[in-house]
Structures are given as structure tokens and as C-alpha cells.
Amino acid sequence: MGSNEVTEVGRAGDDLARDLARIAVTAGSPVAVIFAAGCAPTWKGDGSPVTDADLAAEGVIYDRLSDGFPGMPIVSEERIAAGDAPMIGPRFALVDPLDGTREFIAGRNEFTVNVAIVEQGRPVAGAIYAPMLQRLWYGGAAAYTCPVAPGADLPEVDAMRRINVRSASPGHLVALISRSHIDPRTEAYLQGLTVAERRPMGSSLKFCVIAEGQADLYPRFGVTCEWDTAAGCAILTAAGGSIVDPEGRPLRYGDAHGGFRHAGFVALGDLRFKTVAEGDLR
Structure with a gap:
């Protein structure tokens, strides 16, 4: 620079x-x-x-x-x-x-x-x-x-x-999932939604696809690190979406004492479903 x-x-x-x-x-x-x-x-x-x-x-x-x-x-x-x-x-x-x-x-x-x-x-x-x-x-x-x-x-x-993100259409949801990491809680969560398509994808591209309005959500309930999501969070938020924790609260960053870790998240395009982690998006 x-x-x-x-x-x-x-x-x-x-x-x-x-x-x-x-x-x-x-x-x-x-x-x-x-x-x-x-x-x-x-x-x-x-x-x-x-x-x-x-x-x-x-x-x-x-x-x-x-x-x-x-x-x-x-x-x-x-x-x-x-x-x-x-x-x-x-x-x-x-x-x-x-x-x-x-x-x-x-x-x-x-x-x-x-x-x-x-x-x-x-x-x-x-x-x-x-x-x-x-x-x-x-x-x-x-x-x-x-x-x-x-x-x-x-x-x-x-x-x-x-x-910009798109409005979610219940019954026609596109969920992005990790190619390399799929944990039982994430699988159980997806089973509870009416998902029309699951699309495997690697890396932080999943946040970008949601930000472009080509998918609706990306759940991951396994432990992740803050550097895994920070750039995607900035992009998705700027596009009108959000990344929330399992209780539906926006992720916070800077937990040095916790090793810069998160206990799972859901990336969302449609903010009408802020409590998606509780199963509202159907």
C-alpha cells in the first residue's frame, strides 16, 4: 500500500x-x-x-x-x-x-x-x-x-x-454447507428447516454467495475462529444480511481470552429471521 x-x-x-x-x-x-x-x-x-x-x-x-x-x-x-x-x-x-x-x-x-x-x-x-x-x-x-x-x-x-441479499422465500430456501466441516448439530438444524437445496461449498465463499443474493443461509454450529468469519461478516452486513450466534444475536469479535473463538453461527441474508437459530425460518 x-x-x-x-x-x-x-x-x-x-x-x-x-x-x-x-x-x-x-x-x-x-x-x-x-x-x-x-x-x-x-x-x-x-x-x-x-x-x-x-x-x-x-x-x-x-x-x-x-x-x-x-x-x-x-x-x-x-x-x-x-x-x-x-x-x-x-x-x-x-x-x-x-x-x-x-x-x-x-x-x-x-x-x-x-x-x-x-x-x-x-x-x-x-x-x-x-x-x-x-x-x-x-x-x-x-x-x-x-x-x-x-x-x-x-x-x-x-x-x-x-x-445485496435477497428476501427469503420459505419452502424455497437455499442453504450453503461446508465441504469439509459438518457437525451433528448443524445437520439436525437443517433437518428442521424446509430447505429446497443444500449447496456444498468451500471457504468463505459461502458468505459472498449469500451477500450476492444467490442463497439464503449458512449454518455452522461447530466451533470456529473469529478470522474465519470477520471479513464475511463485514461483507454480508454491508449487503443487508447478518451473522448471528446460536441465540440469534449478532456475532461479537475480540474475545482474546476465549482464543478468538465462536461457538457456532448462522449467516443470514434475510433479517426478518434474526432468530433463525431457534428455527424460525421455515
Whole structure:
């Protein structure tokens, strides 16, 4: 990020989100190169995989955020796994440098680079970039998408497509589910809804699909980490949707004492069903 692109952290909105979008697209370049060349994963202490692409993207993002937002704490998946947990304040960045590592290892293109900024427990700007799909989504005051190649400059704002969620139609619901993670509670929850279609999909793409109005909900009641959802939360909220906890409350971010974890969530397009976790969406 050049000096003329530096945005004050307190200025939440589309400009801030575009700054994060530039960072995500830049970080997507080494991810695409490593994906094309192939690489073997290693395994972290919790049994999850990590690749050279995770580490390369994290390095790019960390450097760009540190340059553009001096002094802002950065909470990033791989640094946390390595024991580098910064002290956070009311404003900090959440980074998942390669969301969908299992998809990456399997040779599927459904993986993303995720960057978000949180203020007072709420993601106020976020960007999700899918390098192999060459597609970017970002959200601040509003949500946008556009095609862009890894490492390329962003199109002008007027070339972006603004996106919005759709109204849910009970009896015709499209539910997105994880390719790699499906827990019994999530399965039981889906069984209690009138879902016309279940669509498996990897990584944070699920939040983007709902934000574009192409699906209605994404439930996941297993434990997740804040960096898994922060960018998607910013984008989905900007598009008119929300991510709620199992009691129907908007997710909060910044739980350092809890290891930056959430005990499940439901991503929603239609806010008429804020208590969807209690089974209202039928």
C-alpha cells in the first residue's frame, strides 16, 4: 500500500474496505503461484493443515497492514498458531491468509484470502479474494464484487457491481454447507428447516454467495475462529444480511481470552429471521 493509499483506521466505510481489498488481491498473487506449482502441507498441533501459501499470504498481508495502519494490532491465524497473540484494543485486524486450506490441498479452487478490521467488537470493513476464481468481494458502507486477477490493480468504483441479499422465500430456501466441516448439530438444524437445496461449498465463499443474493443461509454450529468469519461478516452486513450466534444475536469479535473463538453461527441474508437459530425460518 503506497503512502497515498493509507486510510485512517477510524474511517470505516467503502474506502477502508477498498484498502483491504487491495491487500487481499496482492496477497492472492503468491497463493496462485504456489497453487499452480503444488506444495505439500504440514500439520499444526490442532491437526489442521498449513501450507507455504498460507505463510506467504500472511507475510504479505502483515507487511501491508503494518505499513498502512501503523500500530494497529493484527490477529492472524498462523501467527496465533505460532504463539504470537498480540494485545488488542477496540480496533484491530483479523486475518485468515488462506481460508479453505483443505480445498487448496485437494486441488479445488474454493479457497480465499480474508482480511477485516474490527472496531468495538464489530467488523466494519472486510475483503475476501478468491485467487483462482479471480473474484473479489468487499464491504464497508456497502458491498461490492468484481473480477480481478491476482496482484492486479483494482478497477474503479464505478466498474464494481454493488451486491445485496435477497428476501427469503420459505419452502424455497437455499442453504450453503461446508465441504469439509459438518457437525451433528448443524445437520439436525437443517433437518428442521424446509430447505429446497443444500449447496456444498468451500471457504468463505459461502458468505459472498449469500451477500450476492444467490442463497439464503449458512449454518455452522461447530466451533470456529473469529478470522474465519470477520471479513464475511463485514461483507454480508454491508449487503443487508447478518451473522448471528446460536441465540440469534449478532456475532461479537475480540474475545482474546476465549482464543478468538465462536461457538457456532448462522449467516443470514434475510433479517426478518434474526432468530433463525431457534428455527424460525421455515
